[in-house]
Amino acid sequence: MKKYVIGLDYGTDSVRAVLIDTDNGSEIASEVHFYKRWKVNLFCNPSKNQFRQHPLDHIEGLEHTIKTVVSSSGVAPESVVGICIDTTGSSPIPMTENGIPLALAKGFEENPNAMMVLWKDHTAIKEATEINNLALNWGGEDFTKFEGGIYSSEWFWAKILHIIREDEAVKKATHTWMEHCDWMTFLLIENKDLKTFKRSRCAAGHKAMWHENWNGLPPEEFLSKLDLYLADLRQNLYQETFTSDTVAGNLSAEWAEKLGLTTNTVVAVGTFDAHAGAVGAKIDEHVLVRIMGTSTCDIMISSPDAIGSHTVKGICGQVDGSVVPGLIGLEAGQSAFGDVLAWFKDLLSWPIDHLVMQSDVISDEQKLLLQAEIEANFIKTLTAQAENIPLTEAIPIALDWINGRRTPDANQELKSAISGLSLGTKAPHIFKALVNAICFGSKMIVERFESEGIKIDTVIGIGGVARKSPFIMQTLANVLNKPIKVAQSDQAPALGAAIYAAVAAGVYENVIQASQKMGSDFEAIYYPQKEQVELYEASLESYKVLGGFIETLTKSENYELHL
Numbered sequence: 413m414k415k416y417v418i419g420l421d422y423g424t425d426s427v428r429a430v431l432i433d434t435d436n437g438s439e440i441a442s443e444v445h446f447y448k449r450w451k452v453n454l455f456c457n458p459s460k461n462q463f464r465q466h467p468l469d470h471i472e473g474l475e476h477t478i479k480t481v482v483s484s485s486g487v488a489p490e491s492v493v494g495i496c497i498d499t500t501g502s503s504p505i506p507m508t509e510n511g512i513p514l515a516l517a518k519g520f521e522e523n524p525n526a527m528m529v530l531w532k533d534h535t536a537i538k539e540a541t542e543i544n545n546l547a548l549n550w551g552g553e554d555f556t557k558f559e560g561g562i563y564s565s566e567w568f569w570a571k572i573l574h575i576i577r578e579d580e581a582v583k584k585a586t587h588t589w590m591e592h593c594d595w596m597t598f599l600l601i602e603n604k605d606l607k608t609f610k611r612s613r614c615a616a617g618h619k620a621m622w623h624e625n626w627n628g629l630p631p632e633e634f635l636s637k638l639d640l641y642l643a644d645l646r647q648n649l650y651q652e653t654f655t656s657d658t659v660a661g662n663l664s665a666e667w668a669e670k671l672g673l674t675t676n677t678v679v680a681v682g683t684f685d686a687h688a689g690a691v692g693a694k695i696d697e698h699v700l701v702r703i704m705g706t707s708t709c710d711i712m713i714s715s716p717d718a719i720g721s722h723t724v725k726g727i728c729g730q731v732d733g734s735v736v737p738g739l740i741g742l743e744a745g746q747s748a749f750g751d752v753l754a755w756f757k758d759l760l761s762w763p764i765d766h767l768v769m770q771s772d773v774i775s776d777e778q779k780l781l782l783q784a785e786i787e788a789n790f791i792k793t794l795t796a797q798a799e800n801i802p803l804t805e806a807i808p809i810a811l812d813w814i815n816g817r818r819t820p821d822a823n824q825e826l827k828s829a830i831s832g833l834s835l836g837t838k839a840p841h842i843f844k845a846l847v848n849a850i851c852f853g854s855k856m857i858v859e860r861f862e863s864e865g866i867k868i869d870t871v872i873g874i875g876g877v878a879r880k881s882p883f884i885m886q887t888l889a890n891v892l893n894k895p896i897k898v899a900q901s902d903q904a905p906a907l908g909a910a911i912y913a914a915v916a917a918g919v920y921e922n923v924i925q926a927s928q929k930m931g932s933d934f935e936a937i938y939y940p941q942k943e944q945v946e947l948y949e950a951s952l953e954s955y956k957v958l959g960g961f962i963e964t965l966t967k968s969e970n971y972e973l974h975l
């Protein structure tokens with residue numbers, strides 16, 4: 413009997429499922445579901461950097477996408493041998509004693525603090541600073557050392573600390589917290605015992621300071637210095653963690669029926685989107701896989717012997733088995749990549765949204781047509797014009813820190829800046845400056861890996877921007893001065909999740925073997941252009957000077973008054 417697996421990828425705006433043939437990785441069916449509540453900005457407050465998602469958005473997406481790929485593929489339910497789920501992270505969810513997300517419990521349905529705190533929520537900057545100060549000064553082990561030496565407000569403990577201090581009712585009603593990838597996995601399987609449920613190594617290691625060296629999560633002695641709540645919570649979390657080639661459990665009878673599958677299907681331990689994406693793109697040692705979409709994640713793997721006891725500074729962690737079991741997974745990234753350009757598009761759209769679309773001069777029907785035309789050509793036209801501006805023309809210098817800086821050296825308090833504006837600066841000049849900025853931010857990550865002794869031979873790009881923008885990919889190849897291969901798959905993270913599912917179901921012996929057979933091929937390669945490389949080197953220096961200036965300004969005593 414032929415065997416199939418399902419990979420599910422929960423992104424920022426939507427969830428995608430793919431049904432994959434385990435023989436060769438070919439995609440038999442796929443389906444996307446956009447989160448309904450999130451789409452209309454419910455429970456979010458961007459001016460406070462608050463981004464929450466309702467668990468019903470995730471349940472609806474789970475049911476719709478899996479049901480659709482199973483029925484549209486026409487494969488026999490019993491031939492679907494495994495499922496694996498990846499999600500964004502750190503995206504923790506408060507859970508009740510009965511193992512349900514708090515926002516599904518009576519009285520908490522509309523409370524954003526009872527919902528999933530999305531990776532890009534930066535409400536916990538103060539709490540992250542508190543964790544960093546304690547880790548450095550408490551006189552014991554520095555528990556941030558395998559997480560780049562700086563704990564981020566995007567991560568597990570900082571977010572929890574923030575919520576429980578803000579909301580007494582949520583604090584009282586919450587029994588445990590789960591990463592999004594763990595909750596989705598827990599939901600599908602038969603075993604509903606919170607104590608024995610297998611949590612993700614990837615999530616725990618990169619975001620919750622879990623490490624074998626200190627036998628799991630940071631000890632109560634450390635957590636209690638932050639808040640007694642955290643020390644109590646630790647008892648309801650976990651000690652052991654598992655890699656995604658492991659079976660978390662079999663599909664429950666209830667979900668098998670809902671999805672049109674059988675209880676023989678195994679569900680693998682959950683993971684993060686970027687790490688799954690790297691597997692979908694055939695990651696290997698000395699290969700940097702960049703997942704370039706709303707944000708970027710930069711993933712590498714290294715043998716434990718090569719990395720030894722060295723801790724790489726300023727990245728989002730090095731974790732045994734977070735990508736490939738047996739190897740150390742390294743993660744870095746930018747908090748905004750495509751989001752920098754999405755912000756600019758939004759800014760330029762203001763007169764369209766507030767004047768053109770409110771005008772009585774054109775009919776509603778014409779407005780709809782106009783809106784569709786603008787949407788189809790907005791980025792395309794800016795790109796075409798920006799591409800034609802030579803680098804020798806005055807182009808502003810911008811920073812990519814519009815949502816703070818994830819790496820190198822996390823600092824989510826930083827903001828973006830643009831310098832070098834003149835009366836001659838037009839929108840395409842600023843667009844080009846922003847494209848340069850996101851590529852310079854990428855270069856800083858590559859420089860950090862290399863200066864820390866992690867050799868990069870090949871760069872692979874996956875994700876929306878990698879596939880949709882040859883302009884950005886060419887700029888990136890010039891800035892990095894390295895060729896970049898772009899993976900063919902539209903759904904590399906979901907494909908990577910499917911690869912984990914195939915190993916968990918016993919179809920392949922290990923992740924590398926399965927990834928070689930099932931991983932994505934490549935559709936394009938961008939080579940650096942010599943003269944451009946030299947010109948970009950000069951602009952990179954200006955980016956570093958501007959960055960240094962903004963960092964100093966942010967630290968200065970009176971700066972907040974000017975915000």
Ligand SMILES: Nc1ncnc2c1ncn2[C@@H]1O[C@H](COP(=O)(O)OP(=O)(O)O)[C@@H](O)[C@H]1O
Pocket residue numbers: 423424425704705706707749750751752753754791875876877880881884
């Ligand atoms: N042609 C393009 N040029 C530049 N940015 C783009 C282009 N197409 C999409 N984007 C950006 O890509 C991001 C979405 O990336 P995608 O990988 O599809 O989603 P996600 O990161 O949520 O998984 C958005 O920020 C969008 O602005």
Ligand SMILES: O=C(CO)[C@@H](O)[C@@H](O)COP(=O)(O)O
Pocket residue numbers: 423424499500501502531618684685686703705706707708709743745
């Ligand atoms: O930070 C991580 C993983 O560690 C990502 O989940 C996060 O950047 C979100 O990724 P997307 O930009 O939505 O693809």
